[in-house]
Amino acid sequence: xxxxxxxxxLLIIAGGAEASVFFKIVDAPTIFVSPExxxxxxxxxxxxxxxxxxxxxxxxxxxxxxxxxGPRCTKWVDSGTRRKFDCQLLVEAAAVPPGSYTFEVGxxxxxxxxxxxxxxxxxxxxxxxxxxxxxDAVSKEPYEDLxxxxxxYPACPVVRDLGGAEGDGTSEREEMPGFGxxxxxxxxxxxxxxxxxxxxxx
Numbered sequence: 001x002x003x004x005x006x007x008x009x010l011l012i013i014a015g016g017a018e019a020s021v022f023f024k025i026v027d028a029p030t031i032f033v034s035p036e037x038x039x040x041x042x043x044x045x046x047x048x049x050x051x052x053x054x055x056x057x058x059x060x061x062x063x064x065x066x067x068x069x070g071p072r073c074t075k076w077v078d079s080g081t082r083r084k085f086d087c088q089l090l091v092e093a094a095a096v097p098p099g100s101y102t103f104e105v106g107x108x109x110x111x112x113x114x115x116x117x118x119x120x121x122x123x124x125x126x127x128x129x130x131x132x133x134x135x136d137a138v139s140k141e142p143y144e145d146l147x148x149x150x151x152x153y154p155a156c157p158v159v160r161d162l163g164g165a166e167g168d169g170t171s172e173r174e175e176m177p178g179f180g181x182x183x184x185x186x187x188x189x190x191x192x193x194x195x196x197x198x199x200x201x202x
Contacts, residue, residue: 020049020051021049021051021053021109021110021111021112022047022112023047023048023049023055023077023107023109023112024045024115025043025045025106025107027042028043028105028117030119030120030122031091031119031120031121032127032128033091033092033121033122033123033124034123034125034127035093035094035097035098036093036094037092038091038092039090039127040090041090041119042085042089043084043085043089043105044082044083044085045083045085046077046081047077047080047081049112050079051079052076052077053077053109053110053112054075055075055107055109056075056085056108057085057106058105058106059104060104060106060116061102061103061104062164063121063164064163064164065093065095065096065163066093066094066103066121067091067094067160067161067162067163068089068091068092068161069090069091069160070090071088071158073087074108093123097123098124098125099122101121102119103119103163104117
């Protein structure tokens with residue numbers, strides 16, 4: 001009986017370890033755009049979990065007058081590695097006043113929390129100087145582990161996220177994967193252990 005109980009505990013531990021899916025946004029640069037203009041941007045993501053899987057990007061809390069447009073492609077991200085999401089994403093600005101705006105970007109991956117991260121958008125009549133400074137800062141950072149060949153993306157749906165729209169925001173699934181299985185195995189282990197004690201004692 002003790003061997004059965006120990007085996008169940010090992011299954012619980014193994015199930016939790018196998019279900020480790022966790023991502024982090026490691027680079028979300030400031031975006032510079034002019035009123036009624038557009039600007040591209042790139043997001044870099046790191047897989048900090050033990051499982052390699054597909055991941056994509058989601059957006060929420062987009063200010064009114066701004067839109068995020070582009071194909072919603074997913075990428076395979078190996079455990080412990082970083083990937084750039086550079087699939088032609090754009091911020092489009094309407095005739096909004098110059099100033100600083102913020103939206104949030106998150107991770108879309110099965111079993112992983114979104115890890116929402118703020119992204120600053122600077123709207124200026126002449127965004128070029130700020131954009132040049134941002135590019136210089138990025139070029140000086142050590143991105144050797146992000147170097148990869150230019151990819152050809154498959155056909156992906158082009159999505160336009162409008163700022164200020166009703167229902168703006170994405171449902172968050174932050175449950176830890178495999179929790180239901182672990183709970184069931186734990187309950188079974190306790191039940192078997194109690195029955196073993198009754199048999200041994202009676």
